[in-house]
Amino acid sequence: MSVRTITIDDQHVSVEEGSSVLDAAKAAGITIPTLCHMDGVYDTGACRMCLVEVEGIPKLLPACSTIVAEGWVIHTQSERLKKYRRITLELLFAERNHVCAACVANGHCELQTMAYSQGMDHVRYDYCYPKWEMDLTHPLFGMDHNRCILCARCVRTCWHIEGAGTKNVAGRGGRAHIITDMNEDWGDSATCTWCGKCVQSCPTGALFQIGATAGEMTRDPGRLNDIITARRKKQWNV
Template identity: 50%
Template sequence: MEQVVIQIDGNEVRTARGNTVLEAARDNGIRIPTLCHLDGLPDIGACRLCMVEIDGRFGTACTTRVRDGMKVRINTDELHEMRRTVLELLFAERNHVCSFCVSNGHCELQDLACELGMDSVRVPYRYPTLSLDATHPRFIIDHNRCVMCARCVRVCAEVEGAHTWGIAFRGTQVRVITDLGVDWGNAETCTSCGKCVQVCPTGAIVLKGQATAEMEKHPELVAELEERRRAG
Protein backbone atom coordinates (compact mmCIF):
# COMPACT_ATOMS: atom_id res chain seq x y z
CA MET A 1 0.00 0.00 0.00
CA GLU A 2 1.36 3.43 -0.95
CA GLN A 3 2.75 5.32 2.03
CA VAL A 4 2.52 9.01 2.85
CA VAL A 5 5.01 10.83 5.10
CA ILE A 6 3.61 13.49 7.41
CA GLN A 7 4.85 15.28 10.53
CA ILE A 8 3.09 14.89 13.85
CA ASP A 9 4.32 17.25 16.57
CA GLY A 10 7.60 17.63 14.70
CA ASN A 11 8.23 13.91 14.17
CA GLU A 12 8.07 12.24 10.76
CA VAL A 13 5.58 9.38 10.59
CA ARG A 14 4.39 7.10 7.80
CA THR A 15 0.88 5.97 7.08
CA ALA A 16 -1.12 4.54 4.18
CA ARG A 17 -2.39 7.01 1.59
CA GLY A 18 -6.12 7.52 2.12
CA ASN A 19 -5.88 7.28 5.91
CA THR A 20 -7.26 10.02 8.10
CA VAL A 21 -5.04 12.01 10.45
CA LEU A 22 -6.66 10.05 13.29
CA GLU A 23 -5.67 6.75 11.68
CA ALA A 24 -2.15 8.05 11.01
CA ALA A 25 -1.78 9.02 14.65
CA ARG A 26 -3.12 5.68 15.88
CA ASP A 27 -0.87 3.73 13.49
CA ASN A 28 2.04 5.45 15.19
CA GLY A 29 0.85 4.99 18.76
CA ILE A 30 -0.30 8.59 19.24
CA ARG A 31 -3.61 9.18 21.02
CA ILE A 32 -6.11 11.80 19.89
CA PRO A 33 -9.27 12.04 22.06
CA THR A 34 -12.48 11.17 20.16
CA LEU A 35 -16.15 10.78 20.97
CA CYS A 36 -18.28 10.53 17.83
CA HIS A 37 -15.70 8.38 16.01
CA LEU A 38 -16.21 4.63 16.23
CA ASP A 39 -14.16 2.07 14.34
CA GLY A 40 -16.43 0.47 11.72
CA LEU A 41 -18.71 3.50 11.23
CA PRO A 42 -18.25 6.33 8.70
CA ASP A 43 -16.89 9.52 10.31
CA ILE A 44 -18.98 12.67 10.34
CA GLY A 45 -16.98 15.10 12.50
CA ALA A 46 -19.84 15.75 14.92
CA CYS A 47 -18.21 16.17 18.32
CA ARG A 48 -15.07 18.23 17.46
CA LEU A 49 -13.08 16.58 20.25
CA CYS A 50 -10.46 15.28 17.84
CA MET A 51 -9.52 18.84 16.87
CA VAL A 52 -5.87 19.16 15.79
CA GLU A 53 -3.81 21.77 13.98
CA ILE A 54 -3.21 20.89 10.33
CA ASP A 55 -0.79 23.11 8.41
CA GLY A 56 -1.62 25.99 10.75
CA ARG A 57 -5.41 25.58 10.69
CA PHE A 58 -7.72 23.78 13.09
CA GLY A 59 -9.48 20.71 11.74
CA THR A 60 -10.94 17.40 12.84
CA ALA A 61 -8.51 14.48 12.73
CA CYS A 62 -11.25 11.92 12.05
CA THR A 63 -12.45 13.53 8.82
CA THR A 64 -9.18 14.91 7.35
CA ARG A 65 -7.19 12.67 5.00
CA VAL A 66 -3.41 12.78 5.09
CA ARG A 67 -1.42 14.50 2.34
CA ASP A 68 2.31 14.27 1.67
CA GLY A 69 4.24 16.72 3.83
CA MET A 70 1.27 17.61 6.03
CA LYS A 71 2.26 19.11 9.38
CA VAL A 72 -0.02 18.11 12.23
CA ARG A 73 0.11 19.34 15.81
CA ILE A 74 -1.77 17.44 18.49
CA ASN A 75 -0.21 18.23 21.85
CA THR A 76 -0.27 21.99 22.30
CA ASP A 77 -1.65 23.98 25.25
CA GLU A 78 -4.11 25.70 22.91
CA LEU A 79 -5.50 22.39 21.64
CA HIS A 80 -5.74 20.92 25.15
CA GLU A 81 -7.73 23.99 26.18
CA MET A 82 -9.99 23.75 23.12
CA ARG A 83 -10.77 20.07 23.74
CA ARG A 84 -11.54 20.75 27.37
CA THR A 85 -13.85 23.62 26.40
CA VAL A 86 -15.70 21.43 23.87
CA LEU A 87 -16.19 18.84 26.59
CA GLU A 88 -17.45 21.43 29.07
CA LEU A 89 -19.97 22.66 26.50
CA LEU A 90 -21.21 19.10 26.02
CA PHE A 91 -21.70 18.68 29.77
CA ALA A 92 -23.42 22.06 30.10
CA GLU A 93 -25.75 21.50 27.16
CA ARG A 94 -27.91 18.72 28.69
CA ASN A 95 -28.32 17.02 32.06
CA HIS A 96 -25.38 14.67 32.58
CA VAL A 97 -25.66 13.74 36.23
CA CYS A 98 -23.22 10.86 36.52
CA SER A 99 -24.04 9.88 40.11
CA PHE A 100 -27.41 8.41 39.15
CA CYS A 101 -26.72 7.26 35.63
CA VAL A 102 -26.89 3.59 34.69
CA SER A 103 -23.69 4.12 32.66
CA ASN A 104 -21.73 5.67 35.55
CA GLY A 105 -18.22 4.21 35.41
CA HIS A 106 -18.72 2.89 31.85
CA CYS A 107 -19.26 6.14 29.97
CA GLU A 108 -17.03 7.53 27.23
CA LEU A 109 -18.00 11.12 28.07
CA GLN A 110 -17.06 10.61 31.71
CA ASP A 111 -13.78 8.92 30.69
CA LEU A 112 -12.90 11.90 28.50
CA ALA A 113 -13.59 14.31 31.37
CA CYS A 114 -11.08 12.37 33.48
CA GLU A 115 -8.54 12.17 30.66
CA LEU A 116 -8.73 15.86 29.78
CA GLY A 117 -8.68 17.02 33.40
CA MET A 118 -12.15 18.55 33.28
CA ASP A 119 -12.62 19.11 37.02
CA SER A 120 -15.21 21.89 36.62
CA VAL A 121 -17.52 23.41 34.02
CA ARG A 122 -16.81 27.10 33.43
CA VAL A 123 -19.93 27.89 31.39
CA PRO A 124 -23.50 28.06 32.78
CA TYR A 125 -25.46 24.81 32.65
CA ARG A 126 -28.57 25.04 30.47
CA TYR A 127 -30.65 22.51 32.42
CA PRO A 128 -33.08 21.89 29.53
CA THR A 129 -36.30 19.98 30.13
CA LEU A 130 -35.89 16.87 28.00
CA SER A 131 -37.90 13.71 27.61
CA LEU A 132 -37.18 10.04 28.12
CA ASP A 133 -38.83 7.44 25.87
CA ALA A 134 -39.37 4.04 27.51
CA THR A 135 -41.96 2.76 25.02
CA HIS A 136 -39.65 0.16 23.46
CA PRO A 137 -40.04 -3.21 25.23
CA ARG A 138 -36.28 -3.62 25.85
CA PHE A 139 -34.55 -0.24 25.43
CA ILE A 140 -34.76 3.36 26.71
CA ILE A 141 -33.61 6.63 25.18
CA ASP A 142 -32.95 9.44 27.67
CA HIS A 143 -32.39 12.65 25.73
CA ASN A 144 -30.88 14.29 28.82
CA ARG A 145 -27.73 12.22 28.33
CA CYS A 146 -27.41 12.44 24.53
CA VAL A 147 -24.34 14.18 23.07
CA MET A 148 -25.61 14.08 19.45
CA CYS A 149 -22.72 11.92 18.26
CA ALA A 150 -25.09 10.18 15.82
CA ARG A 151 -23.47 6.81 16.36
CA CYS A 152 -26.98 5.37 16.82
CA VAL A 153 -28.08 6.90 13.50
CA ARG A 154 -25.04 5.55 11.66
CA VAL A 155 -25.03 2.03 13.11
CA CYS A 156 -28.77 1.63 12.52
CA ALA A 157 -28.46 2.78 8.91
CA GLU A 158 -25.03 1.51 7.86
CA VAL A 159 -24.74 -1.76 9.78
CA GLU A 160 -28.27 -2.91 10.62
CA GLY A 161 -29.83 -1.31 7.53
CA ALA A 162 -32.98 -0.38 9.44
CA HIS A 163 -32.72 3.45 9.24
CA THR A 164 -34.84 3.85 12.37
CA TRP A 165 -32.86 6.71 13.93
CA GLY A 166 -32.74 10.16 12.40
CA ILE A 167 -31.93 13.70 13.51
CA ALA A 168 -34.62 16.37 13.83
CA PHE A 169 -34.55 20.12 14.51
CA ARG A 170 -31.52 22.38 14.83
CA GLY A 171 -29.40 24.20 17.41
CA THR A 172 -30.49 23.69 21.01
CA GLN A 173 -33.60 21.82 19.84
CA VAL A 174 -31.70 19.13 17.95
CA ARG A 175 -32.77 15.57 18.85
CA VAL A 176 -32.38 12.01 17.67
CA ILE A 177 -35.76 10.61 16.67
CA THR A 178 -37.15 7.22 15.65
CA ASP A 179 -39.15 6.71 12.44
CA LEU A 180 -39.60 10.43 11.75
CA GLY A 181 -40.84 11.22 15.25
CA VAL A 182 -43.00 8.36 16.55
CA ASP A 183 -42.27 6.81 19.96
CA TRP A 184 -39.55 4.16 19.73
CA GLY A 185 -42.02 1.45 20.74
CA ASN A 186 -44.11 2.29 17.67
CA ALA A 187 -41.17 2.52 15.26
CA GLU A 188 -41.98 -0.21 12.73
CA THR A 189 -38.52 -0.18 11.13
CA CYS A 190 -36.73 -1.12 14.40
CA THR A 191 -35.60 -4.76 14.42
CA SER A 192 -34.71 -4.58 18.15
CA CYS A 193 -31.16 -5.65 17.27
CA GLY A 194 -29.71 -3.56 20.11
CA LYS A 195 -26.78 -2.20 18.10
CA CYS A 196 -27.64 1.41 18.94
CA VAL A 197 -27.55 0.50 22.64
CA GLN A 198 -24.05 -0.92 22.33
CA VAL A 199 -22.54 2.02 20.42
CA CYS A 200 -24.10 4.89 22.36
CA PRO A 201 -21.14 6.36 24.28
CA THR A 202 -23.16 7.64 27.25
CA GLY A 203 -26.21 6.59 29.24
CA ALA A 204 -28.56 7.98 26.59
CA ILE A 205 -29.57 4.66 24.98
CA VAL A 206 -29.57 1.81 27.47
CA LEU A 207 -31.17 -1.52 28.24
CA LYS A 208 -34.19 -1.50 30.49
CA GLY A 209 -33.78 -2.91 33.99
CA GLN A 210 -30.26 -1.61 34.66
CA ALA A 211 -29.44 -0.02 38.01
CA THR A 212 -26.99 2.86 38.51
CA ALA A 213 -23.54 1.99 37.13
CA GLU A 214 -24.70 -1.41 35.82
CA MET A 215 -24.84 -0.70 32.10
CA GLU A 216 -21.75 -1.85 30.25
CA LYS A 217 -21.55 -1.58 26.48
CA HIS A 218 -19.58 -3.20 23.68
CA PRO A 219 -19.08 -0.65 20.90
CA GLU A 220 -16.20 -2.73 19.52
CA LEU A 221 -18.79 -5.14 18.06
CA VAL A 222 -19.21 -2.78 15.08
CA ALA A 223 -15.58 -3.16 14.01
CA GLU A 224 -15.85 -6.93 14.53
CA LEU A 225 -18.96 -7.11 12.34
CA GLU A 226 -17.23 -5.02 9.67
CA GLU A 227 -14.21 -7.34 9.73
CA ARG A 228 -16.45 -10.39 9.35
CA ARG A 229 -18.32 -8.74 6.47
CA ARG A 230 -15.02 -8.02 4.66
CA ALA A 231 -13.84 -11.58 5.20
CA GLY A 232 -17.06 -12.70 3.50
Protein backbone atom coordinates in the same frame (compact mmCIF):
# COMPACT_ATOMS: atom_id res chain seq x y z
CA MET B 1 -1.09 2.17 -3.51
CA SER B 2 0.64 5.53 -3.00
CA VAL B 3 2.01 6.50 0.39
CA ARG B 4 1.96 9.83 2.20
CA THR B 5 4.78 10.76 4.58
CA ILE B 6 3.91 13.21 7.35
CA THR B 7 5.14 14.27 10.78
CA ILE B 8 2.94 13.91 13.86
CA ASP B 9 4.24 15.21 17.20
CA ASP B 10 7.83 15.01 15.88
CA GLN B 11 7.36 11.45 14.63
CA HIS B 12 7.73 10.64 10.93
CA VAL B 13 4.87 8.44 9.73
CA SER B 14 4.13 6.86 6.37
CA VAL B 15 0.49 5.96 5.68
CA GLU B 16 -1.55 4.90 2.68
CA GLU B 17 -3.08 7.59 0.48
CA GLY B 18 -6.57 8.41 1.70
CA SER B 19 -5.77 7.82 5.38
CA SER B 20 -7.17 10.24 7.92
CA VAL B 21 -5.07 12.11 10.45
CA LEU B 22 -6.60 9.89 13.12
CA ASP B 23 -5.50 6.76 11.22
CA ALA B 24 -1.99 8.17 10.91
CA ALA B 25 -1.86 8.99 14.63
CA LYS B 26 -2.92 5.44 15.51
CA ALA B 27 -0.19 4.08 13.23
CA ALA B 28 2.33 6.17 15.18
CA GLY B 29 0.97 5.03 18.55
CA ILE B 30 -0.37 8.52 19.32
CA THR B 31 -3.73 8.83 21.07
CA ILE B 32 -6.10 11.59 19.97
CA PRO B 33 -9.26 11.95 22.10
CA THR B 34 -12.52 11.18 20.31
CA LEU B 35 -16.21 10.84 21.22
CA CYS B 36 -18.14 10.61 17.95
CA HIS B 37 -15.60 8.34 16.21
CA MET B 38 -16.33 4.61 16.24
CA ASP B 39 -14.53 1.90 14.29
CA GLY B 40 -16.76 0.31 11.68
CA VAL B 41 -18.79 3.38 10.65
CA TYR B 42 -17.93 6.51 8.68
CA ASP B 43 -16.82 9.67 10.53
CA THR B 44 -18.72 12.95 10.71
CA GLY B 45 -16.46 15.17 12.85
CA ALA B 46 -19.41 15.95 15.11
CA CYS B 47 -17.84 16.15 18.59
CA ARG B 48 -14.74 18.23 17.68
CA MET B 49 -12.70 16.53 20.42
CA CYS B 50 -10.13 15.29 17.89
CA LEU B 51 -9.11 18.72 16.58
CA VAL B 52 -5.43 18.99 15.59
CA GLU B 53 -3.08 21.71 14.38
CA VAL B 54 -1.44 21.49 10.96
CA GLU B 55 1.45 23.86 10.29
CA GLY B 56 0.56 26.33 7.54
CA ILE B 57 -3.21 25.95 8.06
CA PRO B 58 -4.69 28.58 10.41
CA LYS B 59 -7.83 26.70 11.47
CA LEU B 60 -8.01 23.56 13.57
CA LEU B 61 -8.96 20.37 11.70
CA PRO B 62 -10.88 17.28 12.90
CA ALA B 63 -8.48 14.35 12.81
CA CYS B 64 -11.18 11.76 12.12
CA SER B 65 -12.45 13.30 8.87
CA THR B 66 -9.34 15.07 7.52
CA ILE B 67 -7.31 13.21 4.89
CA VAL B 68 -3.55 13.66 5.23
CA ALA B 69 -1.47 15.39 2.57
CA GLU B 70 2.17 14.82 1.75
CA GLY B 71 4.60 16.64 4.05
CA TRP B 72 2.09 17.79 6.65
CA VAL B 73 3.47 18.63 10.09
CA ILE B 74 0.75 17.90 12.65
CA HIS B 75 0.51 18.69 16.36
CA THR B 76 -1.99 16.86 18.57
CA GLN B 77 -1.15 17.95 22.13
CA SER B 78 -0.47 21.71 22.07
CA GLU B 79 -1.74 23.97 24.84
CA ARG B 80 -4.15 25.54 22.35
CA LEU B 81 -5.71 22.15 21.61
CA LYS B 82 -5.97 21.22 25.28
CA LYS B 83 -7.79 24.48 25.93
CA TYR B 84 -10.29 23.88 23.11
CA ARG B 85 -10.91 20.28 24.19
CA ARG B 86 -11.63 21.41 27.74
CA ILE B 87 -14.06 24.05 26.43
CA THR B 88 -15.80 21.47 24.23
CA LEU B 89 -16.24 19.07 27.14
CA GLU B 90 -17.61 21.75 29.44
CA LEU B 91 -20.12 22.83 26.79
CA LEU B 92 -21.26 19.24 26.31
CA PHE B 93 -21.90 18.90 30.03
CA ALA B 94 -23.67 22.27 30.24
CA GLU B 95 -25.91 21.69 27.20
CA ARG B 96 -27.88 18.72 28.62
CA ASN B 97 -28.62 17.24 32.05
CA HIS B 98 -25.61 15.04 32.81
CA VAL B 99 -25.89 13.88 36.44
CA CYS B 100 -23.28 11.13 36.61
CA ALA B 101 -24.19 9.77 40.06
CA ALA B 102 -27.71 8.85 38.90
CA CYS B 103 -26.81 7.66 35.40
CA VAL B 104 -27.02 4.05 34.20
CA ALA B 105 -23.62 4.52 32.51
CA ASN B 106 -21.81 5.92 35.57
CA GLY B 107 -18.33 4.42 35.54
CA HIS B 108 -18.84 3.10 31.99
CA CYS B 109 -19.33 6.42 30.18
CA GLU B 110 -16.95 7.70 27.51
CA LEU B 111 -17.91 11.33 28.20
CA GLN B 112 -17.18 10.89 31.90
CA THR B 113 -13.88 9.13 31.18
CA MET B 114 -12.91 11.87 28.72
CA ALA B 115 -13.58 14.55 31.33
CA TYR B 116 -11.29 12.74 33.78
CA SER B 117 -8.52 12.30 31.20
CA GLN B 118 -8.63 15.98 30.18
CA GLY B 119 -8.52 17.21 33.79
CA MET B 120 -12.04 18.68 33.80
CA ASP B 121 -13.16 19.05 37.42
CA HIS B 122 -15.84 21.74 37.00
CA VAL B 123 -17.89 23.55 34.34
CA ARG B 124 -17.44 27.29 33.92
CA TYR B 125 -20.60 27.84 31.87
CA ASP B 126 -24.21 28.16 32.96
CA TYR B 127 -26.15 24.92 32.62
CA CYS B 128 -29.04 25.04 30.13
CA TYR B 129 -31.23 22.55 32.05
CA PRO B 130 -33.40 21.70 29.01
CA LYS B 131 -36.65 19.83 29.58
CA TRP B 132 -36.10 16.56 27.73
CA GLU B 133 -38.33 13.55 28.25
CA MET B 134 -37.35 9.88 28.19
CA ASP B 135 -38.72 7.36 25.70
CA LEU B 136 -39.45 4.14 27.60
CA THR B 137 -41.98 2.76 25.12
CA HIS B 138 -39.70 0.04 23.74
CA PRO B 139 -39.93 -3.34 25.54
CA LEU B 140 -36.14 -3.75 25.73
CA PHE B 141 -34.44 -0.36 25.41
CA GLY B 142 -34.86 3.22 26.60
CA MET B 143 -33.71 6.59 25.27
CA ASP B 144 -32.85 9.48 27.60
CA HIS B 145 -32.26 12.70 25.63
CA ASN B 146 -30.85 14.32 28.78
CA ARG B 147 -27.67 12.22 28.40
CA CYS B 148 -27.31 12.58 24.62
CA ILE B 149 -24.28 14.39 23.16
CA LEU B 150 -25.50 14.14 19.53
CA CYS B 151 -22.50 12.13 18.40
CA ALA B 152 -24.89 10.27 16.02
CA ARG B 153 -23.06 6.98 16.55
CA CYS B 154 -26.45 5.29 17.03
CA VAL B 155 -27.72 6.77 13.76
CA ARG B 156 -24.72 5.62 11.75
CA THR B 157 -24.83 2.19 13.39
CA CYS B 158 -28.54 1.77 12.68
CA TRP B 159 -28.18 2.80 9.03
CA HIS B 160 -24.83 1.29 8.06
CA ILE B 161 -24.37 -1.76 10.29
CA GLU B 162 -27.92 -3.00 10.97
CA GLY B 163 -29.37 -1.40 7.81
CA ALA B 164 -32.68 -0.56 9.48
CA GLY B 165 -32.58 3.23 9.16
CA THR B 166 -34.64 3.68 12.33
CA LYS B 167 -32.64 6.41 14.06
CA ASN B 168 -31.97 9.91 12.75
CA VAL B 169 -31.32 13.48 13.92
CA ALA B 170 -34.07 16.11 13.89
CA GLY B 171 -34.09 19.79 14.87
CA ARG B 172 -31.37 22.42 14.87
CA GLY B 173 -29.12 23.99 17.47
CA GLY B 174 -30.19 23.37 21.06
CA ARG B 175 -33.33 21.53 19.90
CA ALA B 176 -31.45 18.92 17.87
CA HIS B 177 -32.27 15.42 19.08
CA ILE B 178 -32.32 11.78 18.06
CA ILE B 179 -35.64 10.56 16.66
CA THR B 180 -37.14 7.19 15.78
CA ASP B 181 -38.56 6.86 12.26
CA MET B 182 -40.77 9.93 11.61
CA ASN B 183 -40.47 11.16 15.21
CA GLU B 184 -42.54 8.31 16.63
CA ASP B 185 -42.25 6.59 20.00
CA TRP B 186 -39.54 3.95 19.84
CA GLY B 187 -42.01 1.27 20.87
CA ASP B 188 -44.21 2.10 17.86
CA SER B 189 -41.41 1.78 15.30
CA ALA B 190 -42.13 -0.42 12.31
CA THR B 191 -38.45 -0.50 11.25
CA CYS B 192 -36.61 -1.24 14.52
CA THR B 193 -35.27 -4.81 14.53
CA TRP B 194 -34.67 -4.90 18.32
CA CYS B 195 -31.00 -5.72 17.61
CA GLY B 196 -29.60 -3.39 20.30
CA LYS B 197 -26.66 -2.29 18.17
CA CYS B 198 -27.52 1.38 18.68
CA VAL B 199 -27.42 0.82 22.45
CA GLN B 200 -24.00 -0.80 22.16
CA SER B 201 -22.72 2.17 20.14
CA CYS B 202 -23.84 4.90 22.59
CA PRO B 203 -20.92 6.50 24.49
CA THR B 204 -23.12 7.81 27.33
CA GLY B 205 -26.28 6.80 29.18
CA ALA B 206 -28.58 8.13 26.45
CA LEU B 207 -29.45 4.65 25.17
CA PHE B 208 -29.77 1.83 27.68
CA GLN B 209 -31.35 -1.51 28.45
CA ILE B 210 -34.65 -1.33 30.31
CA GLY B 211 -34.08 -2.34 33.94
CA ALA B 212 -30.46 -1.18 34.14
CA THR B 213 -29.80 0.90 37.26
CA ALA B 214 -27.06 3.44 38.03
CA GLY B 215 -23.64 2.17 36.97
CA GLU B 216 -24.90 -1.07 35.36
CA MET B 217 -24.88 -0.17 31.64
CA THR B 218 -21.72 -1.63 30.10
CA ARG B 219 -21.00 -1.75 26.37
CA ASP B 220 -18.60 -3.26 23.87
CA PRO B 221 -18.55 -1.09 20.69
CA GLY B 222 -15.74 -3.28 19.37
CA ARG B 223 -18.34 -5.97 18.63
CA LEU B 224 -19.84 -3.69 15.97
CA ASN B 225 -16.50 -3.36 14.19
CA ASP B 226 -16.16 -7.14 14.36
CA ILE B 227 -19.46 -7.44 12.46
CA ILE B 228 -18.18 -5.12 9.71
CA THR B 229 -14.88 -7.04 9.46
CA ALA B 230 -16.66 -10.40 9.33
CA ARG B 231 -18.93 -9.18 6.51
CA ARG B 232 -15.99 -7.91 4.45
CA LYS B 233 -13.99 -11.10 4.90
CA LYS B 234 -17.05 -13.39 4.65
CA GLN B 235 -16.20 -15.02 7.97
CA TRP B 236 -19.76 -15.90 8.98
CA ASN B 237 -20.20 -19.40 10.40
CA VAL B 238 -22.75 -21.50 8.57
